[in-house]
Amino acid sequence: MSEFAVVVSGLGKRYRIGRKASGSLRESIVNAFRRSDKEITDFWALKDVSFNLEQGRVLGMIGKNGAGKSTLLKTLSRITWPTSGRIEINGRVSSLLEVGTGFHPELTGRENVFLNGTILGMSRREVRSKFDEIVDFSGIERFIDTPVKRYSSGMYVRLAFAVAAHLDPEILIIDEVLAVGDADFQKKCLGKMSSVAGEGRTVIFVSHNMSAVSSLCDTALHLEKGRIRTIGPVDEVIRQYMKGDSLHEGAGKDWLTHPPVQQDEKVRLMSAGIRTPEGTPVSDIRVNQPFDIVFRYQILGKDCRPVPNIHLFTSRGEKAFGSVDTNRSLQCEPGIYTAGVRIPENFLNEDTYTVGFALSTLNPVIVHASDYEAFSFEVLDDLDAITRNEYKGRFDGVIRPLLQWKTQKTGDL
Amino acid sequence: MFKKCEICNVRDAHAMSKTIIDSTGKGLQFQSLKELYLYRDLFLTLAYREFRIRYAQTFLGFLWAGxxxxxxxxxxxxxxxxxxxxxxxxxxxxVFALAGMSAWMYFSFVVSTSGKSLITDQAMISKIYFPRIITPLSKALVGLIDFAITFILLILFMIWYGVSPSPHMVWLPVFLLMALLASLTFGIWVSALSVRYRDIQHIIPFMVQVGLYATPVAYPSSLIPEKYQLAYFLINPMAGVIEGFRWSIIGQGEVQPLMFYSFGLIALLFILGLLYFKKVERTMADIL
Structure with missing residues (x-):
């Protein structure tokens, strides 16, 4: 038996982006007559990825959103097929890209344990022999014969994770499924995971959570734009990854070379970007750091008084908020203007946000120029963020503000 | 101590497992059958899930199937x-109609459920690997439950009308197998095609409805003029199956050579369907 658990060589995955990808019968027929190949562009989500992973190693995969982590994970789990290259896997694999795959709301907890277990590759006999342990781990014995649709989301996740935790693979592939559940339960899961790693099994783990990666993994792989940037001892790779961040060119937009979609003759958008409070251009920021969104434009006409405003959208396209300059006596003579708006620390949640800009006269409303998809930047989580207290899990929601709390004992029992 | 050992055993059983994923596609061909066997429990669980969901929270439950x-x-x-x-x-x-209907209803159930099975289970398919073919295959098992109910109904009617079963009954399993194969053939084709062409989903209910009248379910195939019989049996492989059902259960009609055209066609389409499915399987998670 080979000493390598995973051997990846020259792996590449190409996605075709374009109209054709949506695929319906009508489109296929239409395309057969009209060679519309030029509308299709190739996008390599992974390119020339090669690495070996020794048995018993715990590998952490890190990289920004869109670096190819999920694609690599899906290729390793055989969910998608590579376009080029080869993977050799020695041993029984279990991959957990989400917890509770295949759970059906109409079925009871018991039925779902069997369903989920067999989907994850266990035999019914295996599930049966571990059933009591699984139920015990989940801590929801009382509801095991209740349809899952009546569960709270916490119970659902507990049960789902309990099944996953009792898999017995030689190679375990995990996406950020740990980022669920309450703190106690997470500790239990992290414990279970390190015991899996301790038993000499090979683990591949993807996470944004650097402290989890550094505490669980011995090796790390840093992906950037579909290629391996570095692979090696975990601390070294993380250090490089963090350092690499600040060296990055800042996110931004230059409208002089890429004019906005809408702009009238009275104004001209110039550029925009985000900066640290010290003025360094960056493309990402931590949740507990303040930053500025800076916006430059020209006023050409004399008779208008455009007010700069920004609009933030989450990665799912929801609007997070809009904000206009609150100064009621803005200047309006022709010239170059720079608008900056400070986004406080502990306000936005972890996400990739898209910034939109507009210059508008407010009363009556006339939009002189706008670009609602100027550029994107990332807000990265920080385990030490004050808004977390001791919670280590994932925060939902568009914003994660630091609010004033006052909790005190107000009486005796 | 005992527990620990049990875990070791499970691990040892799989210790030799080796997976090769090659973009050129070599190395997985012959693994597929062995793999299907390894995933046999998933096949059963998926069938069980389908069965449970169908009658979950219905007041009449099973009665609906009858x-x-x-x-x-x-x-x-x-x-x-x-x-x-x-x-x-x-x-x-x-009795005449029920004998044909038992096979036809099985066919239409399996074709429509397995045809849309990949789309229904797309969340699962994009999150975990398992041999995708299990999804449409498992529906053939679920359909047998409904078939059994229709069949019991048929027996009751036969008793009521005093129709004695034909001695050809021993051949029924063969025709049942053909019905199963025909249903799966269509199911596999439809499911694989609907991954790329969602339009297929809309054609199926229509096809099943037209098929009911284009198949000798409500009438005997002898009603079709002689010169169209070949085309009738070739275009509609279920025609042969239904005639076979009726022949083996109540001895009505006769085994015609034309039926074998139907069966040959089914076998051919089945194998082609499996090959096509295998081809689509790789890109499934990307397209769905």
């Missing part, structure tokens, strides 16, 4: 039995 053929039967008896007076060579019309 009600549907009964209602269709009443309509057929009125239209074909009474109004059109089709020639069933002396067999009471309800």
């Amino acid at each position: 009600l549907q053929p009964l209602v269709t039967l009443v309509i057929f008896a009125i239209v074909f039995g009474r109004a059109l007076q089709v020639d069933t060579s002396g067999v009471p019309y309800p």
